[in-house]
Amino acid sequence: MNHERIVGTAVPRKEGREKVTGKAVYVDDMVLPGMLYGATVRSQIPRGRIKKITFETSVAWSEFVIVSAKDIPGKNCIALIGDDQPCLASDSINHPEEPVLLLAHPDRHALRKAVDAVSIEYNPLPAIFTMEESERGSEIVWGTDNVFKTYLIQKGNVDDVWSRADYIIEGEYSTGAQEQLYIENNGMVAAYDAKQGITVWGSLQCPYYVHKALMALCDLPAEKVRVVQMETGGAFGGKEDYPSMIAGHAALLAMKSGKPVKIVYDRAEDMAATTKRHPSRTRHRTALSRDGKILGGEIEFTIDGGAYATLSSVVLSRGAIHAGGPYYWPSVRIRAKAVATNAPPHGAFRGFGGPQSIFAMERHMDRIAQVVGLSPVEIRRRNFLQPGQTTTTEQVVRELIDLGKLLDRAISVSEYQTKKQEFAIENGTGATKKGIGIAAFLHGAGFTGSGERYLSSVVGVEGCADGGVRILVSSTEFGQGTKTVLCQIAAEALGLRYEDVTIAQPDTTEVPNSGPTVASRTVMVVGKLVESAARGIHQTLKLSGMLGDSYSAEEFRAACQAYVAGHGQLRSWAQYDPPPDVFWDDEKYRGEAYAAYSWAVYIAEVSVDLTTYSVSVNDFVALQEVGRVLHPVLAIGQIVGGVAQGIGFALFEKVIWQQGRMQNNQMTNYIMPTSSDLPPIRVFFEELGNVHGAFGAKGIGELPMDGPAPAIVNAIEDALGVRFDSIPLMPEDIYDAITARSLRGEDEVASVIR
Amino acid sequence: MSSSGEDRSKSEISFTVNGEQKTVLAFPMERLLDVLRLQLGLTGAKEGCGEGECGSCSLLMDGTLVNSCLVPALQAQGASIVTIEGLDASAGSQRLQEAFLECGGAQCGICTPGMILAASHLLNKNPRPTLEEIKEGLSGNLCRCTGYLQIFEAIATAAGRETAASS
Known part of the structure; x- marks a missing residue:
């Protein structure tokens, strides 16, 4: 391969100029002639049956378009993996904020009053709000047992290890719900025409998810449903499944009114009604040898899925596979288990189960280190997965990863050892305690197990009449840099300039299904297909005798123009072909869970103010191996942005629940990190390369969400000598723990069983 | 809900936007954000939270940075307003926009217009801000994508300074 010219350089973001000049068009910037505004009437109770709906007479209802479940032409569900979630509740209510009715009116202000003028009477039913209540099963709120999904991963015979263990160490860890808090709220515009069918334009991650949901809901064939992604102002997983719901609502109103309808949520509605990160609970019981090697263990990972199945089964799967961390488990x-409660369904959020189970694993490693009497560094080093060993799903590590080397470098750049010694001295006096903590982790790129094979993504590349090249994918841009990196890949593959390549707006009438833009799969999986489809264009031009093996950008342009002039169209397609050596058993949950993993060691330095009990993160080192870095500025942006969200997950972002409803559904009382809250975040890459991704790239987007929370909480324990196993960790939690300890007058004794 | 009755309670409000004189008919307490977006088609200012917390609706009113979701339309009477659409003109603003592009200061772009206006406001007052001053100047503008560091770098770059904010 020639020396790469474009991949690895910081070319300008494709849609960057529109963004910095305010010209980028988001869904709320769209206006169609005669357009109505739509709003949603939602349930106010967590569980029950609708008894009666009353429309107060203070409103001129004849001016409104009103849609109920009876107006749904197709199936009343949001088709995704299952179809248990209704688009509009007709009888049963299973969570607060469940959509019941839709209203549309030309005047936005009139809508709010109208929503308030609909009153719903209920026959309430007992509801459940915690995983424990759900497991007890005193109320069955979903299926026959409140369980959406279970997995069992077994390796070796863990029952044998307990008798020969020198240490058996237990721990229980939990994480809270987290709001994605993209700055652009969810929104959709829909228009209907009997001949063309339904078109929706919106803020979304997965055009073909919305397409599938609308076909079922509106009872329309594929060609009569068109989904177009507008510029999308942040997503982070939060626009993976719920946009199908809003698209459905806008479509129903458009079909009934015959006019275009816009539904854009305000912040309060977006936060209360749409998905969040699944709350989780992880229990570890680990057997270790005297020298601190893991012999085996049991891990029980449970997530709260909320009221409907939605994506919980796949979040659970990723969380379970990542639960063992980057360590070698001879047996496990x-x-x-994903369980139901009467909260709005939890959904995708960057990391997708990984941040939950990795938080537990990395807190547990520090606990193991204390009990065994090794340092947090040494306990990890002794247990790191090595090439040739197998993961918990018995996937052989084929990548030549050297986690010990990553750890050494992270320790060196963070000055871990020096700081550790300094803090030990400084912490003796003064009201500020400092600490430093480590997290080591991995993140699988692409869909889990057979996922990519089922998706069977298709990508197109087109040679255009003007001689330029255009990429056709349903993969969406929402800030990560999809457009830029895919154009870099095509330009590199064809030997063109970056400027010669453009990418189509995701529109299901124009682009093939390259799969959802999730799971850190875009650069690795879709990028590889773009590379291959781009090479197909050259192949066609070469076979037609219009271009040789080496050519200039101008020669390519001329050949492309001539081909299109002569043949009408120049297109090349590539479809995902699973690597022959990838084996996955869906029944036993065993095999190659992911085609590639990214690996990382993060180190956080904190100080805890014992006057306010607030935690500041003072320094953060993020070192990772993500394969080839295709765009250094975008890659650093992904890491820093992910770390910032991870800091929020650990220290700031607490959803206050009451009867299954988020109470602090405002930016003023749900606190995300501001410009003043973040430390220097120092980003380092190791680049090993990867055979599966375009030009050696692997996944990067989700990885940085996994490590910050455990690294920070490990650092807090280092500072205070008090254990915290639950996040978000708020100042009041620290106050309570410190007060409780001083009341007991002794340090907590580790509960070592043996 | 008669629309003629509503029109009577609207007021004529005149102000300058991006150097152009405009007169609109609006409810006195209507949000300036809505007047700009819906009546004047200036959609560069975005609604993120509707309560003055996120800063994505930021604009400059008589040289002051304001959250236009909190400004009643009547308050704009006689004011001179600059939105992202009007920022293109000056060389300093272009340097800022270029720096955002180069340094990765814009990811999803939804906070970007407000962020650039806040940055422009900062640099007008303080052409050579320190990192702490940059953080302070952006404290009313939330970004969920970048973790801010590349935004700090963009502002420092536009101001002709290096920053140790990111490696």
Whole structure:
């Protein structure tokens, strides 16, 4: 391969100029002639049956378009993996903020009053709000047992290890719900025409998810449903499944009114009604040898899925597979379970189960280190996965990863050892305690197990009449840099200039299904297909005798123009072809869970103010191996942005629940990090390369969400000598723990069983 | 809900936007954000939270940075307003926009217009801000994508300074 010219350089973001000049068009910037505004009437109770709906007479209802479940032409569900979630509740209510009715009116202000003028009477039913209540099963709120999904991962015979263990160490860890808090709220515009069918334009991650949901809901064939992604102002997983709901609502109103309808949520509605990160609970029981090697263990991973199945089964799967961390387990049994409660369904958020189970694993490693009497560094070093060993799903590590080397470099750049010594001295006096903590982790790129094979993504590349090249994918841009990196890949593959390549707006009438833009799969999986489809264009031009093996950008342009002039169209397609050596058993949950993993060691330095009990992160080192870095500025942006969200997950972002409803659904009382809250975040890459991704790239987007929370909480324990196993960790939690300890007058004794 | 009755309670409000004189008919307490977006088609200012917390609706009113979701339309009477659409003109603004592009200061772009206006406001007052001053100047503008560091770098770059904010 020639020396790469474009991949690895910081070319300008494709849609960057529109963004910095305010010209980028988001869904709320769209206006169609005669357009109505739509709003949603939602349930106010967590569980029950609708008894009666009353429309107060203060409103001129004849001016409104009103849609109920009876107006749905197709199936009343949001088709995704299952179809248990209704688009509009007709009888049963299973969570607060469940959509019941839709209203549309030309005047936005009139809508709010109208929503308030609909009153719903209920026959309430007992509801459940915690995983424990759900597991007890005193109320069955979903299926026959409140369980959406279970997995069992077994490796070796873990029952044998307990008798020969020198240490058996237990721990329980939990993480809270987290709001994605993209700055652009969810929104859709829909228009209907009997001949063309339904078109929706919106803020979304997965055009073909919305397409599938609308076909079922509106009872329309594929060609009569068109989904167009507008510029999308942040997503982070939060626009993976719920946009199908809003698209459905806008479509129903458009079909009934015959006019275009816009539904854009305000912040309060977006936060209360749409998905969040699944709350989780992880229990570890680990057997270790005297020298601190893991002999085996049991891990029980449970997540709260909320009221409907939505994406919980796949979040659970990723969380379960990542639960063992980057360590070698000779034997392990992982039991994973997603349970139902009467909260709005939890959904995708960057990391997708990984941040939950990795928080537990990395807190547990520090606990193991204390009990065994090794440092947090040494306990990890002794247990790191090595090439040739197998993961918990018995996937052989083929990548030549050297986690010990990553750890050494992270320790060196963070000055871990020096700081550790300094803090030990400084912490003796003064009201500020400092600490430093480590997290080591991995993140699988692409869909889990057979996922990519089922998706069977298709990508197109087109040679255009003007001689330029255009990429056709349903993969969406929402800030990560999809457009830029895919154009870099095509330009590199064809030997063109970056400027010669453009990318189509995701529109299901124009682009093939390259799969959802999730799971850190875009650069690795879709990028590889773009590379291959781009090479196909050259192949066609070469076979037609219009271009040789080496050519200039101008020669390519001329050949492309001539081909299109002569043949009408020049297109090349590539479809995902699973690597022959990838084996996955869906029944036993065993095999190659991911085609590639990214690996990382993060180190956080904190100070805890014992006057306010607030935690500041003072320094953060993020070192990772993500394969080839295709765009250094975008890659650093992904890492820093992910770390910032991870800091929020650990220290700031607490959803206050009451009867299954988020109470602090405002930016003023749900606190995300501001410009003043973040430390220097120092980003380092190791680049090993990867055979599966375009030009050696692997996944990067989700990885940085996994490590910050455990690194920070490990650092807090280092500072205070008090254990915290639950996040978000708020100042009041620290106050309570410190007060409780001083009341007991002794340090907590580790509960070592043996 | 008669629309003629509503029109009577609207007021004529005149102000300058991006150097152009405009007169609109609006409810006195209507949000300036809505007047700009819906009546004047200036959609560069975005609604993120509707309560003055996120800063994505930021604009400059008589040289002051304001959250236009909190400004009643009547308050704009006689004011001179600059939105992202009007920022293109000056060389300093272009340097800022270029720096955002180069340094990765814009990811999803939804906070970007407000962020650039806040940055422009900062640099007008303080052409050579320190990192702490940059953080302070952006404290009313939230970004969920970048973790801010590349935004700090963009502002420092536009101001002709290096920053140790990111490696």
